[in-house]
Amino acid sequence: MNVIELSWWQLGLAATLVLALAACTQLARLGLGKSLLVAAARTAIQLTLVGLVLETLFSVGSLPWVALMGVAMLLLAGREVMARQQHRLRGGWSFTIGTAAMFVSAFSVTVLTLTTIIGPTPWYTPQYAIPLLGMLLGNTMTGVALALDRLTEGVWRQRQLVENRLMLGQTWVEACGDIRRDAMRSGLMPIINAMAAAGIVSLPGMMTGQILSGTAPALAVKYQILIMFTIAAGTGFGTFVAVSVASRRLFDRRERLRLDRLTGSAGD
Structure with missing residues (x-):
């Protein structure tokens, strides 16, 4: 079975769910909206960088x-x-x-x-x-x-x-x-x-x-x-x-x- 490729715009659609959750936390005055967005941004950036590092590491081995x-x-x-x-x-x-x-x-x-x-x-x-x-x-x-x-x-x-x-x-x-x-x-x-x-x-x-x-x-x-x-x-x-x-x-x-x-x- 072939793996279904994911494009960046599809990941962007998933990110809208996090944005909606952050908005809800703000409306509920939980004080977690900023932390949630920062964590989501860190997740995307860190995993992207790790992916690049792993591709290089796998090629060197x-x-x-x-x-x-x-x-x-x-x-x-x-x-x-x-x-x-x-x-x-x-x-x-x-x-x-x-x-x-x-x-x-x-x-x-x-x-x-x-x-x-x-x-x-x-x-x-x-x-x-x-x-x-x-x-x-x-x-x-x-x-x-x-x-x-x-x-x-x-x-x-x-x-x-x-x-x-x-x-x-x-x-x-x-x-x-x-x-x-x-x-x-x-x-x-x-x-x-x-x-x-x-x-x-x-x-x-x-x-x-x-x-x-x-x-x-x-x-x-x-x-x-x-x-x-x-x-x-x-x-x-x-x-x-x-x-x-x-x-x-x-x-x-x-x-x-x-x-x-x-x-x-x-x-x-």
Whole structure:
């Protein structure tokens, strides 16, 4: 089956729906009209630029360029993780922890999937490596960001409880144990919900794209199952690493709570 080509004027028709939604938000005084239009413009510009980059990358197909693209995606994801936290660790620790957690989880799962499960030749073939890494990074980024935000917010709000537990002789792990567990649950919940609803409530994006491009539904289903499982693994391991390292950073060697290592707000 041939893929139906889309022209720019057809995309323009789709953009009118976003414009209509922005107008409705303005009439309802939600204050989201400008943000919605900026996000839509960023989507169009960023995806167009990525398309041009990927076309060039696919034609070259060398490991250094694929690795450079992956590192750039990782650093941008790390920045997004830091920006989504209301109380973030000072001194670049939020960026470092988020980026390191995604590197350990998303990159390792991607390499394992490419070399062991899918097995393209070469294993870093951009057609497989970049989309797979992008999906893992995007979902892992969401999980890590939610977990870190819930962790720092929980410690900030329950600081008296944590300090009381420390004074009663509990270790730092015990004093913030429930906060850590809540943060980890928060990071894992989106992918758990996505897996539970896949195929019943919604058709996942990759599967839908493959079917629209002419791939047999049975094959598209296999790839989607693989993607969902790898995303779950990447998000889970990334969340565990991020919460473990960040929570340790909130206490010093004498196991004292160090709220001075947190910013008061995202704008600090």
